[in-house]
Amino acid sequence: MDRPPATDRGSPMDDARAAARRVLTNIESVVDGKPEAVQTAVVVLLAEGHLLIEDVPGVGKTVLARALARSVDGSVRRIQFTPDLLPSDVTGVSAFNQQKGEFEFKPGAVFANIVIGDEINRASPKTQSALLEAMEERQVTVDGRTHRLATPFSVIATQNPYEMEGTYALPEAQRDRFTARISMGYPDVDAELEMLRDRDVDNPLDRLQPVVTIDDVRVMIAQARAVFASESVERYCVAIARATREDAALRLGASPRATLQLVRVAKARAYLDDRDYVLPDDVDALAPLVLPHRLVPARGSAPVEETVRRIVAETPVPQGAVEPR
Template sequence: MSTARRVLENVESVVDGKSEAVETAFVVLLAEGHLLIEDVPGVGKTMLARALARSVDCTVRRIQFTPDLLPSDVTGVSVYHQASGSFDFKPGAVFANIVIGDEINRASPKTQSALLEAMEERQVTVDGVTRPLERPFTVIATQNPYEMEGTYALPEAQRDRFTARISMGYPDVDAELEMVRDRDASNPLDRLRPVLGIDDLRAMIAACRAVHVSAAVERYCVDLARATRVDTDVRLGASPRATLQLVRAAKARAHVYGRDYVLPDDVAALVPAVFAHRLVPMRGSAGVEDTVRRIVASTPVPAGASGSR
């Protein structure tokens, strides 16, 4: 069994009936991206984030976002010692390989924005001093829909820094029954053990970066992004950052499936998760997800885009 498959099965032993969401979450981790899990309360958003984090033997920190959370709680703060007359830096929760931001949209936009530099540049600047974050660095954030009471909309600049957004959805009948039986006496997270070391994860990330992307597949990614920018149902289309992250995620998905080259199918499968949360629809237009699916269906795959070397 491949290492990727062992990780996926480990997470799926806790997250019942959500194999597609689990796969996308792992793909984002291998792409050194950031994941936004958005859905109503109680469907397993935090469970997925914690299960993926526990499957890797690395540093993990959790931030419970609340209205009174301060930016310094996230990035860190310089503490003055009167006896020595010097300042010591106390790292915030962002200094970890995997940062779980639970209910990120319950914090103020100012606190949410404390993650912007860390997510894009893998560094934190406090009091004029820039400190790098250890690689790999991934933020896995959960949030409730905006219409839920007591939440703030994420700044669009921050939404664009998330490689992908997924929704859990309600489990089917069999999965929910299995959940009731399995979790009545114990928490399955307590039984979860790491199946991937930090050095193994770094090696997998390097292997994903080496996956081949043909010129035709690269053009396919660009064509999809450009189609969102001219679509009449979209006011703000996908950014160039979105195109770059789509390519990186497609390379990671190809690696998970045991290939050293990207297929157009890898790209098409990831477009909804990578693009939809970045688009701003026109007022009165169809849902963003429907628009993205229509764009994928109407964008021709360039000739010679098989992806193989």
């Protein structure tokens, strides 16, 4: 990815951007030949969003999730979703303490900065729904009491879209809470050969060390959130979202939450690209990752990915100023 030279090197913003690039480099050292997927994962982290990695087994979904988690010196929990997983395993449970004579809350696996949900569609809908409040409101409610989650909080989930036995499709409300959905795809020849050499003796993931602290991530998130998005760019995002709601090829269009997250990830992409303003190109690049998994196609229509690309191509690009004055 080309990055224009930034000015005033040495400022706190430049230091944080350099830290974000260290995360990119660290992940790419173990995820071979997938720079776009790695960049999207870091962009979603900077947007304090949630990422759904959907693809066939064995292409590196969990490796990407673990590499991102290991690059950050924060709390990480992994949940292996299975049909017998209970909602309380995710959110926590109130247990009676006989010594104190009162109930105590025992936090579940969701209480971490980064939560890796492996094969999320293997859990029952009831267990999947345990994540709804956590992913949207950064809190869980157990026995009428609300418990705040760590900050930042991000869920990185994987699923296999082709295997039907023993799986449960994610409901629309669950999919809508994922900021972006990506597919890893098979590596090219060179990347696969490099993977064979790197993993012949050991797994490079075992050698991966954190390159940023959780405080660094908080700073990066705050700075990415402060990136300027002009009114024309915001109107562009709204126009794309509204077009999905009115298109005959779709039964269910993008929600306002999708519009908000599209702007947030566009800001994070601009931040990672050493810009303090969002371009329409940021929106064009991210809309196919942020919108399709939230949409429901009409019967007999084209795949939603094609529909989103068509809508983005047909939506007039803003011609006004996009840079801050």
